[in-house]
Amino acid sequence: MLTLKGIDKCWARGADSVYGLKGIDLDIVRGEFVTIMGPSGSGKSTLLQIIGLLDLASAGSYAIEGRDAMGLPDKELARIRNRHFGFVFQRFHLLPDLSALENVMLPMSYAGIPGGQRKARAAELLERVGLSHRLGHRPSTMSGGEQQRVAVARALANDPGFLLADEPTGNLPSEKGREIMDILKNLNREGMTIVMVTHDEALCALGTRTVHLKDGALDSVVERGTRSEA
């Protein structure tokens, strides 16, 4: 369970403050597939970054599994990111110097999982996303769709509670985008909580709930029923 209350995010611009998010209240329960929509500059990605503790809110409260995460030291925040969240970015963000297998192994090394186990699990995850034949390939030798599948496998490495995706199909041709969405749908079906930022109405329909943002504030929430209810 993830609980955000009264979340503000603002930046100083000279003497003024510019708000990216204002008073966001949001609960995300296990098994949900939450999509976040809104026009450009509405704060979608900022909200996702705060949910994933990539950035910290300027005000408000944040709790994960009942534990307040505001004010935690860097090391503890890193540990929460590592154990509770998997990230899939629009631009894949794989490490260019590492192979597909090594990219997937990376979060596990931060979790302290022994090398042998890391390798076996990474190979299994890459096989699961259909890339068992590309284990040793570097990102630069792979297509966008393949890179995003590696990113999904990496996001699942530590079996996180939440998978956070920021426009995961935004940089892919539609067919490859559909493949990624199929993977995400299946993961959600298996119980994975997914929070996805998108501007594609069609993809929103796949979620159990859609949060609409406008000018950094919650505009509306469309409920379609949680997966557990489905």
Add this chain to the structure above:
Amino acid sequence: MDDLRMSLRHIAVKRGESTLAILGTAIAVAVLSSTVSLIGSYDAAFERYARQPQARQVSVEGNRGVRGEGGAAVRLDASAQQEISLSLADAATALAENEQLSVAYLERFVRFTTANVARFGLGGGPGGGPGGGAVVVDTAAAATAATAEAAAAAETADVPLLDEVQGYMISASYFDAYELKAARGYLFDDRDVSAGNAVAVVGSALAGKLFADGEALGKRIRLNGTVYSIGAVLEPYAYGSEGLSASFDELVFVPTRTATRGGPGGGFFGGANSLNFAVKAGGDASAAARGLEATFSRLYGAESVIVRTQISRQKREIERRQRILALLATLAAAVGVAAAVNVFNLMTGRVSRRARSIAIQRSLGAASVRVFRQTLLESGLLAAAGAALGSAFSPLIARFLGSILEASEQNAIELSLRWDLVALTAALSVLAAFLFAAPPAANAAGTVIVDALRDE
């Protein structure tokens, strides 16, 4: 992926700039470690020297620029200089007044020819290397020597394999002063010296190569026209040859003729412009030198003699070499600082170019302290590789520098690489790399994830 493997991967990916950083460190470490090692080696050589008999020798020479007139010494101009002849009898006085001293002796370094040429007189041969000096012989003694030389030319000698040998004309106490012992035969004593007996002692190495059968004991050898019977072969010298004109094992020793013969009770008459004294083992050479200066000043007048300790001469020699090395070490240290600055620039550039990768790592769970550590590790690996490479080359550079420093020196100092100092230099270079890489590592650790991941 472990930090070590990740760092190695980063080094391998940017092979060119990594190689340059490694080479820069290697050059600095190689030169710095070899020079520091040689400086340390000279210190060790001096400590070794200080424990040897040659460090306990003190010489007293007449001051050529001064004519002693009792207590009123008058400094003369160069044209009016005169040599001061020290009476050999005063050696006994000096020994009696200075309890730090063990023996007094005469020495003169000579290059001997083994050819049958009578013109090479013993007292005035062509030799006279360092440690020697002009010998004052009275006219009667010279005449006696000339007669002896004429007789010696007619004598028969065994045929040696060497045309020339080096050695010393000495009084017998020389053997005690340098702790030289006979392996076979008997060393000549002061009775042989005062009687003018033509007996010789040869060093252990020279004994083996002087004659075709490898046996020197009992042979007769012509040295500067005089035929000597070889009465003893020395044991190999138990100490090093630092501070000596040549290794004792390669030399021949014959009785001095500076002292006139026939002194009562084996005592000597005559004079020399230098006398030598050995300080007792464990004695203080400087204190002994001060004592000798007081004795001879009283006997000959103030500033009439110059007293030199071998150990101070050796110290000056070593310090002269160390000053050259210190200058070189300073230059190498400057190169080392440049190499460390290069590591700083390299890591700053890498951290800047790798900001997105660092942000990705942090988003995946790498704490900032881990990013800091990984960046330091990368620079540490570069420096360690450079230090290892530099250390591997330091023996070559040390040998090269040592050969330059010692090539023109007559008493070459034995040098050995001080691996402890090489290791220390290498460790310091890695430490310097860590220090210089700390600021870029801190920048890496402080990477703001969302800023670095933001799409352009």
